[in-house]
């Protein structure tokens with residue numbers, strides 16, 4: 094069983110985000126990165142499946158040299174090795190990432206490809222679906238339970254208002270929802286071992302991705318409006334009145 | 344409502360840019376500990392402190408531990424968290440790789456200790472004590488003991504404690520009455536009897552077995568010996584209860600989730616212990632654990648102090664109250680956040696300077712411990728070991744005394760809301776207080792500094808320490824921008840040298856009492872000097888980086904809008920803050936050295952003469 098897990102780093106979701114001078118992007122200097130939370134669920138699931146079925150867990154991400162820190166934290170959780178595709182985070186869109194991953198899948202021939210259902214920075218929720226399309230493989234997105242049975246994966250999906258359980262043939266693309274599992278912490282021995290695990294670096298050329306044109310152009314970014322100062326109300330009646338007439342939420 | 348915050352930026356700056364800890368990796372002993380690993384471990388510790396430990400902090404404080412049917416029960420969720428924490432291997436971060444530890448540098452242990460304390464101080468006791476007992480067994484225990492006990496403690500399945508204190512033996516440890524009688528036909532087994540009180544993690548539901556490092560006297564020995572006394576002792580294929588009963592737990596001011604136990608050993612005459620190290624050398628062995636623990640107490644203290652500062656500075660930016668003092672006479676003057684009020688800024692800067700100062704000293708002490716281990720020759724080893732010896736009591740006592748004041752200021756900045764529980768500020772105050780009391784009260788630390796450290800060997804340890812300070816004071820900084828600060832530090836150093844000489848002369852004349860009366864102020868003076876020195880070292884690095892930073896973002900340092908630039912540019916703000924903090928410390932806090940000197944020079948003996 095070979096499991097490929099595509100991961101992405103995001104700016105620490107708890108940090109204050111600032112925009113760059115011309116509002117074309119997010120200021121990236123001296124920000125802290127974390128593994129996208131949904132990707133952590135994907136790594137955890139891969140490790141659980143590996144525990145049950147054996148095999149290898151391979152991480153893949155697209156990014157510049159300093160994403161190695163993010164990769165190491167995944168290796169520290171227990172993944173066996175990693176592939177970093179040389180690239181610039183901000184010069185990517187979901188489609189290009191999916192096409193890059195497709196090439197990686199062709200090289201690695203994994204049985205299962207796990208991804209987070211979306212990244213908490215762009216909130217696009219597209220890469221898994223696009224990748225399955227490019228591969229011509231089955232997909233099960235928003236997974237909250239994954240069971241492998243022979244050449245099939247039985248996946249429970251979180252759909253609007255309930256759960257759906259489907260069975261799909263392998264190789265397949267599965268994207269993780271938060272309730273899939275509780276990601277483990279990397280142990281200290283894990284952190285130390287991670288430094289010795291191989292990280293292959295490939296350029297887009299080496300991978301054979303020639304068309305790097307983006308299908309999406311970001312025109313501008315805006316911060317949410319600053320929170321307005323609150324005010325104290327005199328009585329419950331005042332509060333109700335404000336909720337009805339000012340906030341119009343009642 | 345109470346939040347966890349850590350200052351990773353300052354931790355990184357102090358470790359990497361000021362101490363250059365990455366260079367430790369050049370030594371065989373720490374080749375695996377490069378900057379990358381430091382960073383990974385730091386981030387992992389921060390995650391754990393925030394996600395695993397801090398959510399348990401408030402309920403731990405409210406619910407506390409309880410004693411039911413003779414066993415201590417910890418609050419809900421604590422045992423599960425302990426298991427995760429132990430599996431992570433945090434308690435064996437500095438433990439030798441040969442026995443399954445990570446063999447990482449002390450300075451990193453100090454760094455993560457601060458984060459765990461900020462996350463949840465009570466939680467740290469059991470892992471911390473286990474680290475210490477592992478060290479004792481590994482350094483002094485016989486081979487069979489290492490083979491049998493170390494794997495279980497290293498894995499975290501069994502936990503440790505240190506059992507010194509007895510009702511009549513608190514500060515005066517040698518007055519203890521616990522006894523050990525050799526069991527005939529065995530080489531190192533003894534029948535143990537005694538009452539121990541105030542034993543942290545003496546009983547809990549984290550682990551199946553608890554391993555006590557126990558001080559007692561063998562028969563009529565004048566000297567004290569150290570024993571390993573398990574709660575459950577191995578017998579045949581299994582375990583039998585080793586006659587260690589939990590008599591009670593203390594109700595106390597803070598650290599409510601850390602069980603402080605009274606334990607009774609050998610009530611039924613069926614408690615067995617095994618000698619660790621040589622008979623009669625117990626105190627000397629125990630000092631290994633205590634020295635480590637004293638540094639840990641410093642990290643506990645400034646971990647909480649820094650948390651108090653982090654919360655306070657955020658609160659002060661949000662809490663709107665009154666108009667700016669320069670606008671008071673204006674009609675319709677805008678209401679401002681309290682951080683605009685100079686008096687609030689004074690409090691915040693006190694908090695920042697004291698907690699960052701304690702951190703700088705704590706990390707430096709940890710770094711000294713590492714340099715001892717990688718020393719290239721005897722001279723080099725002495726250089727670092729002497730410093731560590733001097734720094735241990737100072738870091739412990741200075742950090743814990745000042746941390747309590749920082750906690751108090753934290754409440755003050757929050758006003759009435761600080762006195763109430765909502766923001767968690769009063770818990771910080773209650774939790775911090777113990778750090779000046781246990782592991783040897785700060786009074787005992789002061790006597791240790793004066794009697795054991797300064798006076799020994801003609802003052803060679805103190806001279807080594809001051810040499811390091813002098814190297815800085817005589818360096819390039821004394822003529823530049825920082826000349827006033829360097830001059831102030833030099834004057835403080837002179838005051839300390841003068842005091843030390845004065846004490847030496849008095850003791851030659853047989854006047855011990857007067858020096859003992861002033862031992863604590865002397866320790867505080869030394870702490871002020873050393874902290875000032877560490878902060879100025881940091882300022883020296885920061886100021887160069889700051890200039891480079893302004894150049895990079897194309898800002899004139901005299902720009903009228905500099906304030907706005909600093910608001911927007913985190914890097915420039917941090918570096919500017921480091922310089923400001925050092926200056927503030929040197930000009931607003933360090934001068935108290937001279938007030939203390941005046942007190943000491945006065946020859947006033949009223950505290951000794953008075954009938955109270």
Ligand SMILES: Cc1cc2nc3c(=O)[nH]c(=O)nc-3n(C[C@H](O)[C@H](O)[C@H](O)COP(=O)(O)OP(=O)(O)OC[C@H]3O[C@@H](n4cnc5c(N)ncnc54)[C@H](O)[C@@H]3O)c2cc1C
Pocket residue numbers: 505506507508512513514515540541542543544595603777780781782783784785786787790
């Ligand atoms: C929460 C908590 C946890 C603890 N955990 C442990 C533990 O795990 N293991 C353990 O063994 N102990 C533990 N202790 C005990 C702790 O170390 C002692 O309380 C401490 O050493 C002081 O002893 P004492 O309380 O008897 O005070 P005393 O020794 O009675 O001291 C009272 C005051 O007199 C001063 N004083 C005493 N003797 C001298 C002297 N010779 N010169 C100058 N001043 C002096 C002290 O500085 C202090 O101000 C713990 C205590 C507490 C409260």
